[in-house]
Amino acid sequence: MKRWFPIVGLVLVALAGWGLAQQRGGAITIAIQTEPAAWDPTQVAGADISRVVYDNVLQGLVKRNPKGEIVPSLATRWTVSDSGLTYTFTLRQGVKFHDGSDFTAQDVLAKFNRARNPDTRASGHLRPDLYRDIANITSPNPNTVVFNLRQPNNDFLFILSRPESLIGPRNRSLAEQRTQPIGTGPFRFAGWERGVAVRLERNPNYYLQGLPYLDRVNFRFLGDGDAQLAGLRAGDLDVIAYSLLPENAVVLSRDNNFRVFSGTATAEAVAGFNNSRPPFNDVRVRRAITLATNKDELIQGAMLGYGTKIGSMRSPGEACYVDLSNFNAYNPDEARRLLAEAGFTNQNPLRFTFNLAAEFPYERRIGEAMVAQLNRLGPLQVSIQVTDFNTWIQRVFTQADYAMTIIGHVEANDIGNYANPRYYWRYNSPRFQQLFTQYLRAPNQTKACEALAAAQRLLAEDAAGVWVMSLPALGAHRARVQNWPEGFLSPGISVAEVWVR
Amino acid sequence: MFAYTIRRLGFALVTLWLATLLVFGAMLLIPGNPAQAILGIEATPEDVAALEARLGLDRPPLERYLNWLGGVLRGDLGQSIRYETPIAELIVARLGITLPIVLISLFLATLWAVPLGVLAARRAGSLVDLGVSMASLVGIVLPSFWVGLMFIYIFIVWLKLPLPTSFPIGGWANLERALAALVLPVLTVALASAAFLVRLVRGSVLEVLSQDFIRTARAKGLLERQVLYKHALRNAALPVVTVLGLEFANLLIATVVVETVFGIPGLGSLSLTAISARDYPLVQGVVLVIAAFIVLMNLWVDLLYALLDPRVSYA
Numbered sequence: 176m177k178r179w180f181p182i183v184g185l186v187l188v189a190l191a192g193w194g195l196a197q198q199r200g201g202a203i204t205i206a207i208q209t210e211p212a213a214w215d216p217t218q219v220a221g222a223d224i225s226r227v228v229y230d231n232v233l234q235g236l237v238k239r240n241p242k243g244e245i246v247p248s249l250a251t252r253w254t255v256s257d258s259g260l261t262y263t264f265t266l267r268q269g270v271k272f273h274d275g276s277d278f279t280a281q282d283v284l285a286k287f288n289r290a291r292n293p294d295t296r297a298s299g300h301l302r303p304d305l306y307r308d309i310a311n312i313t314s315p316n317p318n319t320v321v322f323n324l325r326q327p328n329n330d331f332l333f334i335l336s337r338p339e340s341l342i343g344p345r346n347r348s349l350a351e352q353r354t355q356p357i358g359t360g361p362f363r364f365a366g367w368e369r370g371v372a373v374r375l376e377r378n379p380n381y382y383l384q385g386l387p388y389l390d391r392v393n394f395r396f397l398g399d400g401d402a403q404l405a406g407l408r409a410g411d412l413d414v415i416a417y418s419l420l421p422e423n424a425v426v427l428s429r430d431n432n433f434r435v436f437s438g439t440a441t442a443e444a445v446a447g448f449n450n451s452r453p454p455f456n457d458v459r460v461r462r463a464i465t466l467a468t469n470k471d472e473l474i475q476g477a478m479l480g481y482g483t484k485i486g487s488m489r490s491p492g493e494a495c496y497v498d499l500s501n502f503n504a505y506n507p508d509e510a511r512r513l514l515a516e517a518g519f520t521n522q523n524p525l526r527f528t529f530n531l532a533a534e535f536p537y538e539r540r541i542g543e544a545m546v547a548q549l550n551r552l553g554p555l556q557v558s559i560q561v562t563d564f565n566t567w568i569q570r571v572f573t574q575a576d577y578a579m580t581i582i583g584h585v586e587a588n589d590i591g592n593y594a595n596p597r598y599y600w601r602y603n604s605p606r607f608q609q610l611f612t613q614y615l616r617a618p619n620q621t622k623a624c625e626a627l628a629a630a631q632r633l634l635a636e637d638a639a640g641v642w643v644m645s646l647p648a649l650g651a652h653r654a655r656v657q658n659w660p661e662g663f664l665s666p667g668i669s670v671a672e673v674w675v676r
Numbered sequence: 677m678f679a680y681t682i683r684r685l686g687f688a689l690v691t692l693w694l695a696t697l698l699v700f701g702a703m704l705l706i707p708g709n710p711a712q713a714i715l716g717i718e719a720t721p722e723d724v725a726a727l728e729a730r731l732g733l734d735r736p737p738l739e740r741y742l743n744w745l746g747g748v749l750r751g752d753l754g755q756s757i758r759y760e761t762p763i764a765e766l767i768v769a770r771l772g773i774t775l776p777i778v779l780i781s782l783f784l785a786t787l788w789a790v791p792l793g794v795l796a797a798r799r800a801g802s803l804v805d806l807g808v809s810m811a812s813l814v815g816i817v818l819p820s821f822w823v824g825l826m827f828i829y830i831f832i833v834w835l836k837l838p839l840p841t842s843f844p845i846g847g848w849a850n851l852e853r854a855l856a857a858l859v860l861p862v863l864t865v866a867l868a869s870a871a872f873l874v875r876l877v878r879g880s881v882l883e884v885l886s887q888d889f890i891r892t893a894r895a896k897g898l899l900e901r902q903v904l905y906k907h908a909l910r911n912a913a914l915p916v917v918t919v920l921g922l923e924f925a926n927l928l929i930a931t932v933v934v935e936t937v938f939g940i941p942g943l944g945s946l947s948l949t950a951i952s953a954r955d956y957p958l959v960q961g962v963v964l965v966i967a968a969f970i971v972l973m974n975l976w977v978d979l980l981y982a983l984l985d986p987r988v989s990y991a
Contacts, residue, residue: 204845210949212713212714213714213760220715220718220719221718222716296726301720302723303722304720350760353760354760368845368847368941369759369761369766369941370946370949371843371845371847371941374845393845395842399936399937402841402936402937402938402939405825405832405841406842406939408833409832409839563708563952564952565707565708565712565713565952565953566707568709568713568716568717569708570707572712573712582717597721
């Protein structure tokens, strides 16, 4: 006993110090770029919805933590059968929704039966395709929920960690959930001031003792990077959560009153081709564009060094990532040779338009710099067309009426979009589709990663797009904000453990 | 006068109706789809179709327009597609922020522009005149988003005045902060407006001062002060009053930029959101309200004319 005494003492001191350090109470205001149209990710898609509500207001069976790991949330543990067909979840007990009702297995059943209903008009639920492999869901006892799948799906836990899989009370009306979501998270949704902010307040009945630390959290909608900077300096804002302009990051990092944070997220800046029509149905032309793109220069010049070079549709933080960042590396001579082979020379240059959406500061400046690089080559004459995002969605995304464009794909694990020939890249490769299916149906993680690695390589060889960089998660907070999440691989900005001095 | 007013009101209604028709047509012509705008690029075409059905966007445009118009006639501006709240509530809340900005700015602008303009006109050609004219030129040329950012930099970052950089969360319930938040936007708008008005006042006074009746007034021995205030200013006021009416309407729209810079949820930023979200009924509602203001201001200016100038008669 005596031997243990110093250790026990140390632990006690450490615990006491830890307990003193975290102060409860207070409020912070966090700037986000856009104002979503609604707050229920099961009904409306959008990265900023998840940033606010994911794991703050609404929770699912499992969640992705800031490091991108899938960890328990409303399920405390789970088992997967050897066949990969049965997932059994043990539910957390004693959890209440913000309206005071109990969270039960019935809520889980109702949620996923709604999610997998192919009639989206009736269910009001997005993406039933994600849940297609669910054959049935049962609850053998109040603590347990069992998913039986039709075929193995390596992405199943990932799908359950997606924002679409968050769970609300089963009797809640869809309209109410859109504007005033109710969940089980550490904060309850206190109000939405249209055009201004969303207010979250501490959930006094949160099941994790002592959490959250903050009483109130406001998410303020401020699109303009300079207005954000002014707000942070004046003290109206405590945090710029992401999309901090690189030049502002440089300025703030020299000031002791602020902490700049940056890291790798899951947003790839994809300079996409319309692979289905000339000139980009010719792999030589696509490769030439890739070889003419100096990614290092773009990261330094347009982003002041923030950003990570990539070579395929995957970010370094994601599972099964293969580093292809130096594949088809900058080589203007080879680019000119390939273009000449395809019939384009300085005398007979390839002319096309590069579409940009005005609203995205990172992608817009990267796109403009990239076009300048391409025009420097000689046999390329590229013009820029800037439109608002909505026009971009209609022309480029929905109708695929474009040659080349650039946009950030924020969603994690979104390489599967290349398996959809109707997606706006119009990339139709049976080999890729086969590899992606192999990945989904692989019997184990090793096999799954092998297939996914091959898929990443195939995309790079095919030059199906120019994956310029993994965009940085770049933000800043005032020095009084403590314990800001380190890691940006969760769909949400989880603030349960953030506190202020 | 009464019959004239009634006739003008009739015209005003037709103008408003034409405005809604134009806006509806324009919104149909620009590309984009509100359902897709709400759902973003992660949604499937099926998701978009389902949302369109829920929002009634799968109905023919004419039917949607007539439904909307019918609602307006019953006093209902409808629901915003993006915000899922009654449009009238949104507009009233936003006007509650934009109207004070516009009215105070206009008041300040007049307060600065009239004395300066008169001074410049009286001393036409002098260094004072040159100074006022140059300053107003600079005020007109500088874009208000830049002036706004400079104001933030000078007053908040540099001088560290305790002014908010955006409208407070909680709005007017947070009265002190809300008022403080309007200081810099009002200054920005007022400065641009004064720069424009000062030239107008100067020109108008100069023109009147060159007229025969002023020479007569001076000839009969009136003091220069009396000539200026009794005779010249009243006549010079006519074009200024006209422009003030139009400037009011102008500022309602011009606040778009300033509201964006200062993070103010006013009518300007609402119309910007509505257009970029392709929220058709909201755009129509905002345009209807702004058009109504313009029409009313014009009417008011015309009626004021009759009061200021006995030669004008609407009988």
